[in-house]
Amino acid sequence: MTVDTEQIYTKEYIKQFSKDRNEPEWMKTLRLQALEQSETLDMPKPDKTNIVRWNFSRFKHDYVEGEAIQSLEHLPEEIKDFFDPENLPENLLIQRNHSIAYASLSNELKEKGVIFTDIFTALQEHEELVKKYYMKDAVSIDEHRLTALHAALMNGGIFVYVPKNVEVKTPLQVVFWQEDPTIAYFNHVIVVAESNSSVNYVENYISNNEEETVANIVTEVFAHDNAQIAFGGVDNFATGTTIYMNRRGVVNRDATINWSIGQMNDGNTIFENITELVGDNSLCNANTVTVGRGKQIQNITSKTIHWGRNAEGYILQHGVMKDSASNVFNGIGKIENGASGSNAEQTSRVLMLSEKARGDANPILLIEEDDVMAGHAASVGRVDQMQLYYLMSRGITKQEAEKLIIHGFLEPVVSQLPLESVKKQLKQVIERKIN
């Protein structure tokens, strides 16, 4: 069976969609060009995973508005879980289906010029800024058919902008709540931190659908000179959704992006987290954890590309696979000519909990420069019998002991998430998935 090449969405449809959102002309043109490109581009080819039979073409794209949220107290439990009821977030966006249902941003940040809004509003109110960053220096439209389709069909997302010298001390939190089980998510997120600024940004995706649909999401994160970004993301799409998730960073001189990602989807997932270490002394910690269950197939790539001198990239990927789930971790450290003094380190580990679970760790170092450091560690294995014996010898049941070991295995990434409530929520999801 070959990939379904038929285009379900026509130029006319896209023109109308763009018009309905009041988009600037360049955006409409970009969409139409992307649509054309998507017809000839190939699908991505994630290493060691065959996605030929995955559903990337059957979905309902229409823009579906979500009902406005009057009070956080009246949300369903699964959404409330993202917040600490004692300490409700000051800076919060909830995208319900495709529209913003709840928005708050502290006056202090507003006054300092921080932008924290949905992508369509940003296209109206900050058109030049969006244009400057939208699928230019991080993700290109023509990387493959999915990036082109994304650009053609983008139907939601967030724009975050932190001006020069502004430190955002309280985290910015976004919940993407796909309440309607049939809709597709073509979200686009842009996070920009100007020079000498800092921000903690945390996003959660959640859906509950068994119905077949697609999430095709592109996130572009820019840390300008000496900016610090802590990016936390927990993805929790349900079984019906096939996911292409692309989170990419560009790190300039003396800047840092730290990623802490929980891939907790139940559907087949391609996750790609690439960080371009462009500036001298740029730094990136790319941490991902995942739990696979059922018949889920995942392909997770973390990559750091070192251009600047003394650029440091550290990749840490830990995965737990149960049932007949399978996961491939690709870890890639690429050091370009001239990036002297760079360091590319990576660790990928998979813990398999059942006979049928599959794990693969695939470390790659591509080095074009002499004066560098690089290293990798990878392992695929089962729960250590001696650890189990030790914990059980203290009265802990086998089941509880396994749970402790699994939580411990995922802890290095969970503990890095920049928001306590999201950390707690992720722990709950892990608990649910491994039980």
Next chain:
Amino acid sequence: MAGSTLEIKDLHVSVEGNEILKGVNLTIKGGEFHAIMGPNGTGKSTLASAIMGHPSYEVTKGSILLDGEEVLDMEVDERARAGLFLAMQYPSEISGVTTSDFLRSSINAIRGEGNEIPLMQFIKEMDEKLEALEIDKSMAQRYLNEGFSGGEKKRNEILQMSLLKPKIAILDEIDSGLDIDALKIVSDAINDMRSEEFGTLIITHYQRLLNYIKPDYVHVMMQGRVVKSGGPELAKRLEEEGYEWLKEELGIKDETVGQEA
């Protein structure tokens, strides 16, 4: 209430088809401190592991009864909940699990559902024991045994014993790798446990430990059996004269077991 009784009867244990224990008989009662001595390779640690249920050790014959209940029919965790404890020679490192979270999970597992220790009481008890064992309080927040020195691991084992309050504890070479100060601290903690409700089996090949912990009974293992039992004077004599006299008395040339010549 009188203490518990652990009865080991004609215990035979194999590792990978190799018989290491060849009929061990031993009874430990609440209130009693037993020491097992003997050179390396005579089966002492195998006995400890078999009692706790280490997965690599296969019991081929015999029985272990705790207050009349067959321990060999229990899973490892059930043995612990029945009141057995083993301070291990090589405790596992568990990444990502803090010592304090682990201790609380263990205590609650032993106490049972519905009888969990209140958080404040747990912290108080843990702090007391940490202090008594002169362990830095930061250890509670470190991952279990990860990056611990040899001495820290041993103290952590005794910390666990103090908090879990077992009926019968087996201490497998708790003295190895401890300097003299640490040895005193650990010994004090073990002596503090002495009561009618607590019995222990201390495995060591150094008499040194027995200067600080006074055993009521001393046993010597050779060739996978207990070959001699006595009082504290036996340990004294072994320290002064070594094992040769005993080997001669018993007509043993090679005291080790399970090793290919």
